[in-house]
Amino acid sequence: MKSEPAAAPTAASADYLGDLISPISGGRVPRHVAVIMDGNGRWATQRGLPRAAGHRAGTENIRRVIERFADHGVQYLTLYAFSTENWNRPEKEVRLLIRLLRYFIRRETNNLHKNGIKLRMLGHIETLPEWLQKQVAEAIALTGENQRMTLNICFSYGGRDDILMAVQAMMREETGASDITEETISRHLSTAGAPDPDLLIRTGGDMRISNFLLWQAAYAELYFTDTFWPDFGREDTDIALAEYGRRKRKFGGLLPEDLEAFGKDAAGR
Ligand code: FPP
Secondary structure, three states: OOOOOOOOOOOOOHHHHOOEEOOOOOOEEOOEEEEEOOOHHHHHHHOOOOHHHHHHHHHHHHHHHHHHHHHHOOOEEEEEEEEHHHHHOOHHHHHHHHHHHHHHHHHHHHHHHHOOEEEEEEOOHHHOOHHHHHHHHHHHHHHOOOOOEEEEEEEEEOHHHHHHHHHHHHHHOOOOHHHOOHHHHHHHOOOOOOOOOOEEEEOOOOOOOOOOOOOOOOOOEEEEOOOOHHHOOHHHHHHHHHHHHHOOOOOOOOOHHHHHHHHHHHOOO
């Protein structure tokens, strides 16, 4: 008699993975996507333009990518706009990136709001000029009740710094050593309340994490593409999501088909 396949614990069920079904493609989509938007400088250099043009084009690109991810049903999108290490770039470039953040907030807040997108900022916002902090706070307040998707912009953000801040906060709260769990740490990170990223995309050809969401991305699927960020459009978004849909996520466990094969091994078949 053919035995029933071994009951899988939980792996591979859509609930366990936290996956959703895309309204566009019908495929599995990640709940949370994080993006390292790399390659602005090289995009500009290839065209004989100054690096600033690459950052401008990269900023323009953010809008179409946000829309595409939202259309697919992604609930959280986290963009790495400026790392704690980016302060080491020439002052002129740092000033430009801050100006582009202002431009983005001014130009996109109403669009985000109209499209049901909630804006959050992760990182050291206090390092921004006060007038910009105020604009950011207003945009966050305006969009705060939106439900369709949460957009996290990381500015002056570092993964190690995020963990350090969490540890310091727990120390200040006098959390006992035995009360510190993975869950407590997650609750003290800047991403508190959001699910961990399921998919981490890096454009621009390099294959590293660059101090981005170090704790949170422990089980993220990594997707690297040579495409420079300003060229990463709707189609690239679809391709990345389709690739995610093909990945088998195990979280260190086994998939139902692995369990079935395991059962067969044990029975000597
Ligand atoms: C990496 O390109 C990109 C950044 C350091 C910043 C990403 C910023 C943007 C897309 C625009 C700003 C966005 C907001 C929301 C204000 P790179 O300069 O390292 O490129 P390269 O590796 O080709 O030199």
